[in-house]
Amino acid sequence: MSGIPADIRSILATDCGSTTTKAILIERGPDGYRLRVRGEAPTTVEAPFEDVTRGVLNAVREVEELCGRKLLDGDRIRTPQVGDEGVDLYVSTSSAGGGLQMMVTGLVKQMTGESAQRAALGAGAIVMDVMALNDGRRPHEKIQLLRQLRPDMILLSGGTDGGDVKRVAEMAELLAAADPKARLGAGYELPVIYAGNRDAAEVVRGSLGERTALKTVANLRPQAEREHLGPARDAIHDLFMEHVMAHAPGYKKLMTWSPVPIMPTPGAVGLIIEKIAKRDRMAVLGVDIGGATTDVFSVFRVPGTEETMFNRTVSANLGMSYSISNVMAEAGLTNILRWVPFPVNELDLRNRIKNKMIRPTSIPQTLEDLVIEQAICREALRLSFVQHRALAVGLKGKQQARDISDAMSQTASGESLVNLVDLGLVVGSGGVLSHAPRRAQSLLMMLDAFLPEGVTELAVDSIFMTPQLGVLSTVHEQAATEVFERDCLIVLGACVAPIGPGKPGQPCVTVEVKTASGSTATHRAAYGDLVLVPGDGGERWTLTVTPERGFDVGAGRGKPLVRDVRPGVVGLVLDARGRQPFALPADDAARIDRLRAWNRALALYPKEL
Amino acid sequence: MGHSYTPGLRVTESARLERERRLPLRGDVLVRVGDVVEPGTVVARTELPGNVQIVNLAAKLSIDPAKAVDSLLQPVGSTVAADEPIAFAKGLFGFGRTEVKAPCSGVIESVSPVTGQLVLREPPIPVEVTAYVSGRVARVLEGEGVVVETRGAFLQGIFGVGGEACGAIAVPVNTPDAELQPADLGAEHRGRVVVGGAYVSYDTLMRARDIGVAAVIVGGFDDGDLKRLLGRDLGVAITGAEQLGFSLVLTEGFGRIPMAQRTWKLLKQHVGREASVSGATQIRAGVMRPEVVIPIGDDVPERAEESGGGLEVGAMVRVIREPWFGRIGRVAALPAELAALETEALVRVLEIEFADDRERRIVPRANVERIAP
Numbered sequence: 007m008s009g010i011p012a013d014i015r016s017i018l019a020t021d022c023g024s025t026t027t028k029a030i031l032i033e034r035g036p037d038g039y040r041l042r043v044r045g046e047a048p049t050t051v052e053a054p055f056e057d058v059t060r061g062v063l064n065a066v067r068e069v070e071e072l073c074g075r076k077l078l079d080g081d082r083i084r085t086p087q088v089g090d091e092g093v094d095l096y097v098s099t100s101s102a103g104g105g106l107q108m109m110v111t112g113l114v115k116q117m118t119g120e121s122a123q124r125a126a127l128g129a130g131a132i133v134m135d136v137m138a139l140n141d142g143r144r145p146h147e148k149i150q151l152l153r154q155l156r157p158d159m160i161l162l163s164g165g166t167d168g169g170d171v172k173r174v175a176e177m178a179e180l181l182a183a184a185d186p187k188a189r190l191g192a193g194y195e196l197p198v199i200y201a202g203n204r205d206a207a208e209v210v211r212g213s214l215g216e217r218t219a220l221k222t223v224a225n226l227r228p229q230a231e232r233e234h235l236g237p238a239r240d241a242i243h244d245l246f247m248e249h250v251m252a253h254a255p256g257y258k259k260l261m262t263w264s265p266v267p268i269m270p271t272p273g274a275v276g277l278i279i280e281k282i283a284k285r286d287r288m289a290v291l292g293v294d295i296g297g298a299t300t301d302v303f304s305v306f307r308v309p310g311t312e313e314t315m316f317n318r319t320v321s322a323n324l325g326m327s328y329s330i331s332n333v334m335a336e337a338g339l340t341n342i343l344r345w346v347p348f349p350v351n352e353l354d355l356r357n358r359i360k361n362k363m364i365r366p367t368s369i370p371q372t373l374e375d376l377v378i379e380q381a382i383c384r385e386a387l388r389l390s391f392v393q394h395r396a397l398a399v400g401l402k403g404k405q406q407a408r409d410i411s412d413a414m415s416q417t418a419s420g421e422s423l424v425n426l427v428d429l430g431l432v433v434g435s436g437g438v439l440s441h442a443p444r445r446a447q448s449l450l451m452m453l454d455a456f457l458p459e460g461v462t463e464l465a466v467d468s469i470f471m472t473p474q475l476g477v478l479s480t481v482h483e484q485a486a487t488e489v490f491e492r493d494c495l496i497v498l499g500a501c502v503a504p505i506g507p508g509k510p511g512q513p514c515v516t517v518e519v520k521t522a523s524g525s526t527a528t529h530r531a532a533y534g535d536l537v538l539v540p541g542d543g544g545e546r547w548t549l550t551v552t553p554e555r556g557f558d559v560g561a562g563r564g565k566p567l568v569r570d571v572r573p574g575v576v577g578l579v580l581d582a583r584g585r586q587p588f589a590l591p592a593d594d595a596a597r598i599d600r601l602r603a604w605n606r607a608l609a610l611y612p613k614e615l
Numbered sequence: 616m617g618h619s620y621t622p623g624l625r626v627t628e629s630a631r632l633e634r635e636r637r638l639p640l641r642g643d644v645l646v647r648v649g650d651v652v653e654p655g656t657v658v659a660r661t662e663l664p665g666n667v668q669i670v671n672l673a674a675k676l677s678i679d680p681a682k683a684v685d686s687l688l689q690p691v692g693s694t695v696a697a698d699e700p701i702a703f704a705k706g707l708f709g710f711g712r713t714e715v716k717a718p719c720s721g722v723i724e725s726v727s728p729v730t731g732q733l734v735l736r737e738p739p740i741p742v743e744v745t746a747y748v749s750g751r752v753a754r755v756l757e758g759e760g761v762v763v764e765t766r767g768a769f770l771q772g773i774f775g776v777g778g779e780a781c782g783a784i785a786v787p788v789n790t791p792d793a794e795l796q797p798a799d800l801g802a803e804h805r806g807r808v809v810v811g812g813a814y815v816s817y818d819t820l821m822r823a824r825d826i827g828v829a830a831v832i833v834g835g836f837d838d839g840d841l842k843r844l845l846g847r848d849l850g851v852a853i854t855g856a857e858q859l860g861f862s863l864v865l866t867e868g869f870g871r872i873p874m875a876q877r878t879w880k881l882l883k884q885h886v887g888r889e890a891s892v893s894g895a896t897q898i899r900a901g902v903m904r905p906e907v908v909i910p911i912g913d914d915v916p917e918r919a920e921e922s923g924g925g926l927e928v929g930a931m932v933r934v935i936r937e938p939w940f941g942r943i944g945r946v947a948a949l950p951a952e953l954a955a956l957e958t959e960a961l962v963r964v965l966e967i968e969f970a971d972d973r974e975r976r977i978v979p980r981a982n983v984e985r986i987a988p
Contacts, residue, residue: 145669172680175729183667183724183734209729323851328898332850356838357869358937363852364774364868364898368936368982369962375937376958443959612959 019474057256130270165203274476288430295436297327317398327366387455460560497574508533541573652746665737673731680731775894775905777862782829855895862894
């Protein structure tokens with residue numbers, strides 16, 4: 007890529023979120039690339055500023071003050087580094103301006119429709135709607151929807167190569183009849199990507215070529231049993247830069263500051279999650295909970311094969327500031343309050359949540375407020391995960407060869423790939439997880455929301471810099487990896503969660519912990535308990551997990567399992583609160599009593615609430 | 616931190632304001648640059664393309680899609696009435712005749728030789744855009760609308776519901792911390808923009824609606840009452856399209872919060888004057904706040920903005936989160952180092968001296984907004 011120096015001594019990377027712009031400074035030292043400092047400032051996409059670069063400059067000024075180095079030259083980032091001033095490389099990601107909002111179309115909703123949705127989500131988009139010939143809506147309803155939603159971009163897919171042309175043409179004619187306009191800027195043509203049956207490309211061009219900025223790429227589902235999402239994803243990134251970003255306030259200027267294209271934030275986080283799964287050869291679940299949206303990423307093995315599949319979903323209206331009120335609307339107050347260990351006035355809580363929505367940058371000052379915010383976070387994560395499980399499925403519509411030996415065990419086409427027993431690592435990111443005052447709080451929020459089963463490690467992005475490292479990895483893999491390993495990923499610990507019903511107090515699981523130095527200790531948990539074995543942040547532990555009869559930790563009911571884990575900064579949590587089912591007591595007093603006991607077990611807060 | 620920006624809402628005594636009045640699609644602009652307009656003046660008009668009905672001629676007539684064009688009884692571009700035959704095909708061996716009738720009245724827009732589908736567009740839907748504020752047409756956006764310029768007092772609310780409204784300002788309460796009660800409203804408030812104090816209840820709003828009040832501007836309102844008003848829990852804060860019979864603008868937030876002195880004084884000062892109010896709010900990227908515009912003519916000089924901007928010692932701020940939500944005070948100190956809160960979070964803070972009891976407290980910088988003195 008042009009404009010990137012061969013020898014990079016320092017890197018400035020920003021992420022323009024919907025609420026906050028985060029800047030990190032990375033410097034090369036004797037031990038490689040390390041994070042030096044981090045700064046942040048409110049994002050300035052909105053009035054009165056309406057220029058994203060103001061927020062970037064404010065965040066960089068904070069970095070300047072903290073590191074005592076000059077990085078700005080007036081209202082520009084100084085590149086390359088000269089002496090102690092400036093940086094050699096500047097990169098950025100962005101989800102401000104509402105992110106990339108797309109509509110996707112396919113012929114069959116569960117086949118090409120879903121593949122198109124995966125391509126768009128993988129590229130970092132918010133999918134506003136999936137339109138298909140068989141989606142149950144009449145043509146005029148589809149046309150009305152296309153006009154109302156005003157997407158930033160449309161991905162048109164459909165048909166396998168060499169397949170039916172007529173039905174693809176029908177879809178293109180529908181789009182042409184709707185003549186939708188782009189969301190930002192009335193003066194430019196709506197970008198449309200065609201990634202369907204190659205034989206229909208000419209017909210599609212005939213319908214849409216003159217009305218839209220049409221780009222044709224390779225079919226994203228060339229055969230029923232094969233997805234080929236790369237070209238469509240790349241085209242989405244290109245058009246995002248050319249059309250959408252160029253019309254968002256201040257982005258034209260920001261784009262000139264970096265030799266590397268600005269990447270949608272979720273696309274950058276997805277890159278990192280894929281890399282971790284590949285490197286550690288384990289199923290990984292990643293979550294990035296922001297102010298407006300929550301992204302969930304996963305890499306799971308496709309049942310019956312050695313292949314893995316990456317999936318990303320975005321819950322466009324589940325988040326901790328702009329979307330906090332929608333978490334309340336979708337989850338319901340009862341579900342939020344079940345995580346709060348003290349009585350709350352519902353009217354007062356409703357007003358508090360709305361006040362956070364209208365003033366999204368405020369932070370909890372009291373412990374009670376923090377607990378309530380973390381309760382809302384649990385529900386936002388839980389709902390996002392429910393949506394993710396529904397979309398992270400195997401390819402539907404393909405024929406599966408079965409023989410008698412696997413006929414009983416093979417997963418049906420289209421079943422969710424998310425298997426909580428296989429899950430090896432959960433990585434959390436986003437302000438409410440990265441900035442939780444105690445790391446155990448992040449750990450328990452993720453345990454409560456995702457309810458992992460068997461043995462699972464948990465980690466957080468230390469200061470919320472995964473997006474910046476994701477975009478950096480596209481141009482400087484070494485720097486991104488070194489900073490990620492040393493400064494970004496904080497292993498919180500591991501969790502052992504037996505599956506199966508039980509009665510409170512009944513023996514549930516025994517874990518023998520053997521440390522790297524050879525010392526051993528045995529820990530037990532009764533059903534309903536949460537037990538913490540404090541970690542030391544460093545060495546690996548070997549666990550021999552023996553569930554009681556009737557409980558399963560992944561090897562079968564009552565069968566022991568040996569697993570190496572990193573104890574992390576929090577430690578090993580024996581979570582015997584129940585899986586399949588997990589349930590909180592219905593009675594308020596009993597529920598509060600349980601929550602307080604669990605909070606005490608993890609030393610979650612500085613005082614009992 | 617070199618600059619500390621806080622979320623501030625605009626409240627200004629006199630500003631030159633421009634309001635873009637744009638059609639959703641291209642159309643006709645009905646006024647010219649320099650024309651004087653009133654809130655109700657129609658400045659642009661267009662017709663939205665009618666809904667589209669798709670008729671599969673090939674399937675209905677059992678013909679090859681390539682022959683669909685030949686089956687038409689009237690050429691593409693013709694206007695047809697509902698139930699009027701639009702295409703036909705002869706039956707097997709030339710006997711019999713199958714017809715397809717128009718499912719609605721409209722224009723035959725196209726017929727595809729690939730799919731055999733006919734696109735029938737229903738009659739257009741007329742759309743008009745009004746000036747919304749009194750003023751002058753500053754610019755014409757050819758074929759799209761106009762920019763109306765006005766000089767007047769202007770304030771932004773923090774949240775609102777309902778669309779655009781217009782009426783003379785009335786202030787039936789005595790203080791900014793009073794609650795607007797049903798008894799405060801009478802027939803004289805019909806068509807008025809009514810200013811309350813710290814709070815309005817659902818019952819009072821229902822009384823306002825029955826009377827025919829155009830808009831209510833008030834410090835705070837309960838979210839529970841908002842749910843009753845809208846008939847649903849408001850999840851995503853995108854408002855403005857509600858058909859409530861009036862517009863509601865909250866100047867401070869949810870709960871019982873006295874209206875800021877400056878906002879109160881500004882509205883009091885213009886009692887009897889016409890105001891244009893929009894409750895439309897979008898709290899997402901590209902935030903849109905509700906607003907009150909009070910045109911006051913060209914003879915009043917423009918004043919510089921007095922709210923927003925950076926934080927400095929002595930600045931007036933309001934706390935926007937518990938435990939001192941809504942309280943007002945002056946910035947007494949801006950310590951550079953991070954401080955630990957009760958939550959144990961280490962954050963940038965400021966020391967505030969509250970205006971009412973002179974008590975000094977530490978508050979995260981993120982939890983205040985600057986207000987004009």
